[in-house]
Amino acid sequence: MLQLEEIRVGYPVAGGLRTVVDALSLSLPAGGIGCLLGASGCGKTTVLRAIAGFEPVRAGRIVLAGHVLSTPEGTVPPERRGVGMMFQDYALFPHLDVAGNVGFGLARLSRAARAARIAEVLALVGLADRASSYPHELSGGQQQRVALARALAPSPSLLLLDEPFSNLDIDTREHLAGELRAILKRTGTTALLVTHDQAEAFAMADAIGVMDRGRILQWADAQTLYRAPADRFVAGFVGRGSVVPAAALGLVGGGEVLLRPDQLVPDVDGALWAEVLGTTFLGPGHVARVRLACGAVVEVDLHGGATPSPGAGIALRLVEEALIVFPPRQDGSPC
Numbered sequence: 001m002l003q004l005e006e007i008r009v010g011y012p013v014a015g016g017l018r019t020v021v022d023a024l025s026l027s028l029p030a031g032g033i034g035c036l037l038g039a040s041g042c043g044k045t046t047v048l049r050a051i052a053g054f055e056p057v058r059a060g061r062i063v064l065a066g067h068v069l070s071t072p073e074g075t076v077p078p079e080r081r082g083v084g085m086m087f088q089d090y091a092l093f094p095h096l097d098v099a100g101n102v103g104f105g106l107a108r109l110s111r112a113a114r115a116a117r118i119a120e121v122l123a124l125v126g127l128a129d130r131a132s133s134y135p136h137e138l139s140g141g142q143q144q145r146v147a148l149a150r151a152l153a154p155s156p157s158l159l160l161l162d163e164p165f166s167n168l169d170i171d172t173r174e175h176l177a178g179e180l181r182a183i184l185k186r187t188g189t190t191a192l193l194v195t196h197d198q199a200e201a202f203a204m205a206d207a208i209g210v211m212d213r214g215r216i217l218q219w220a221d222a223q224t225l226y227r228a229p230a231d232r233f234v235a236g237f238v239g240r241g242s243v244v245p246a247a248a249l250g251l252v253g254g255g256e257v258l259l260r261p262d263q264l265v266p267d268v269d270g271a272l273w274a275e276v277l278g279t280t281f282l283g284p285g286h287v288a289r290v291r292l293a294c295g296a297v298v299e300v301d302l303h304g305g306a307t308p309s310p311g312a313g314i315a316l317r318l319v320e321e322a323l324i325v326f327p328p329r330q331d332g333s334p335c
C-alpha cells in the first residue's frame with residue numbers, strides 16, 4: 001500500500017543541502033498501522049512531510065497504492081495525494097464549530113452528502129452530540145477526536161499522525177491510543193504515526209520503525225523489538241534495560257548482554273554481588289538501581305521481600321533464559 005524506497009530528504013542550507021533522512025525504506029500494507037519511533041530531531045516529522053508532499057525526495061521514491069508520488073524528478077502536489085494529516089496541535093479552526101471543522105475538506109460534496117458524512121464521522125469518534133460546539137468548549141481529548149474526524153472525513157488512502165497525543169495528560173493518552181487504534185481498524189484506514197513515546201507506539205501500531213539520525217534501525221512488531229532488538233541502540237531505546245559486558249555477569253564468550261530488569265533476581269545464593277544505589281516504588285513492586293562490580297548500573301525488579309537500603313549489598317541470580325548477546329564493540333570500549 002505505502003512504500004518508501006530508500007528515500008533521502010533534506011533541507012537547504014547555505015552552500016547545499018543538509019540531509020536529515022537517508023536511505024529510509026518501509027512498507028505498510030493496506031489497513032496497517034505503522035509507527036516511526038525515535039528521539040526528538042531524528043527526522044520523523046520530515047518523513048511524514050515527504051509522504052504528504054511538503055518536502056521533495058532527493059533520492060529514492062514514495063509509492064502509494066501503486067501510484068508513484070515522489071521521485072527526485074517529480075512530485076505529486078499534496079492536495080492530489082489522497083493523504084490525510086493530523087498534527088500535534090490539532091490545528092482546529094477556532095471560529096468554526098465542530099461540524100464546520102469536520103466538513104472543511106468536504107467542499108466538493110453536495111450539502112446533504114456533506115452533512116451525512118459529518119454526522120457519520122462524528123458518531124465514529126463519539127462526538128455526535130457536539131456538532132455545534134466550538135473548539136474552546138471542548139476538552140483536549142475531545143479536540144483530538146474532532147481533529148481525527150476531520151482527517152478521516154474525506155476517506156484518505158493514508159492517514160499521517162504526527163505526535164497525536166502530545167498535548168494530552170497521560171491517562172487520556174493511554175485511553176485514546178487504544179480508542180484511536182480501534183477506530184482506524186474499524187474503518188480499515190492505513191495509517192503512519194510518529195511519536196517519541198514507546199507506550200504510544202506499542203498501544204497503536206502493528207509495526208514500529210525505531211529511528212536514529214534519519215535512518216530506521218529496525219522495523220518490526222512491538223514484541224520482536226523488545227525480545228529481539230537488532231542492535232544496542234534499539235535494545236536501549238525500547239523497554240527498560242541496560243547493555244553490560246558479558247564478563248561482568250560471569251559469562252564466557254565475550255561481547256555484551258542486554259539485561260532487562262527481570263533478568264537479575266535477588267537470591268541469597270546468587271553468584272553476582274551488587275551495591276544498591278536506590279529504590280523506587282512503581283507499584284505493585286519496587287525497582288532497585290544497583291551497581292555491578294564492573295561499574296555498570298542496572299535496574300532490578302524486586303517482588304516482595306524487604307526493600308534494601310541505599311549502600312547495602314545485594315546478591316543476584318542471572319536468569320540466562322532468552323538472554324540477548326551482542327558481539328564485542330568495534331571500538332573496544334568495555335561498557
Ligand SMILES: Nc1ncnc2c1ncn2[C@@H]1O[C@H](COP(=O)(O)OP(=O)(O)OP(=O)(O)O)[C@@H](O)[C@H]1O
Binds near residue numbers: 020044
Ligand atoms: N524546515 C526546516 N528547515 C531546516 N531544518 C529543518 C526543518 N525542519 C526540520 N529541520 C531539522 O531536521 C531535523 C529533523 O527534524 P524533524 O522535525 O523531522 O525531527 P523529529 O524526529 O520529528 O523531531 P520532533 O520529535 O522534535 O518533532 C532536525 O535537526 C531539525 O532541526
